[in-house]
Amino acid sequence: MKRRWIIAGTAAWALAIAGLAYFSYRYDSPTARDQTTIAEALPTLDAALGSVYSALDPASSVAVLSGYTRTDQSCRVTSAREGTRFERVLMVYVRSSDEGPTLDRIKAALPASYKASVSHSVTTHTLSADAGNFVLLRGGMVAPGQLRFTADTGCRVQDAPVEEATPQSQNANRAPVQAVLDTLAKPASEWRTHRLTCPAGGALWTVEAKAATPDDAKARTTVPPSAVILDSEKLFAYRAGAAGVTLRKDADSLIITSTAGC
Structure with a gap:
């Protein structure tokens, strides 16, 4: 009888652990980047660059959006799993001497959760922010009047083709x-x-x-x-x-x- 209770108790415990694991898999947020995929990161890249663009002064800036680009750097998610990384770039052009104020304006407009920081020096200006979902947003002056903002997936598993949203009209803009x-x-x-x-x-x-x-x-x-x-x-x-x-x-x-x- 005692042995039956031990077996039954062990089986119940195993079922409970399995149930908790399944619930965690379905509903808990990832706790590490290697638990996510490239496809899951792309909307965060878009949101980050969209937030940057929305913060610009439309009367005194011009932007250019790129597509998704796979970086040349090879990476491994774990010792046994190969990964890849993608980035997307938004170039912003402003009048000379407006580089620093533009970064300050963007920092102030980004969500508080980004914890954005800006650094200024005589020769350069940079911005760094955490867009969430393990996506890093960086910005900085690359030449007078030219600011480059990059959102990076970091190293992740790619489980689907990387494609941009399909334009609703090829004639737009x-x-x-x-x-x-x-x-x-x-x-x-x-x-x-x-x-x-x-x-x-x-x-x-x-x-x-x-x-x-x-x-x-x-x-x-x-x-x-x-x-x-x-x-x-x-x-x-x-x-x-x-x-x-x-x-x-x-x-x-x-x-x-x-x-x-x-």
């Missing part, structure tokens, strides 16, 4: 880009669209076209001086209504972008 192409009398050899869902709803779009010419002089002359945000030899950024537009020279081609949303 194309008008400012097409206007530049028309001015230059050049067709686009390639079109790309990058999109993310903003934390407060809506979407952020960057439409990009490549033209087979590095000469953008004619297009620059059509922009009112008051609309210009950044003007250098290889980069020209300006406001065109609700959109921010950039012209970037790349060897024998010209990259034109238009960004708006959130």
Whole structure:
């Protein structure tokens, strides 16, 4: 009889442990990055960069959103499991000397849970924040008037293809880009669209076209001086209504972008 009670008690204990493990698996939050996947991290990347964009002064900045990029660094989730990592970048162009104030503005607007910090020096300005879900958000000046914000998944298991949200319309935000192409009398050899869902709803779009010419002089002359945000030899950024537009020279081609949303 005593032996039966021991066996029954052991079986009940095992069932209880199994039940708790299942409940924890279904409902508890992950306690380490290696318990999550790349797919689970991507919405956090988007939310972080969407929060950065939403904090910008739309009258004095121009942004360009990239797609998801797999980093070249190899990594292992554990000693027995290989992992990978992805990042997404938001470039922000501001007037010279506005780099530091822009980072301060973003820090103040980010959620308190991010625990964002900003560091200033004579030559550089940086921002660091924890976007949650083990995603790190970094920002900093990479050149006068140029700020680069990167959201990084960290090393995780990839269990599904990494794809951007499907654009609802391939023509969204194309008008400012097409206007530049028309001015230059050049067709686009390639079109790309990058999109993310903003934390407060809506979407952020960057439409990009490549033209087979590095000469953008004619297009620059059509922009009112008051609309210009950044003007250098290889980069020209300006406001065109609700959109921010950039012209970037790349060897024998010209990259034109238009960004708006959130």
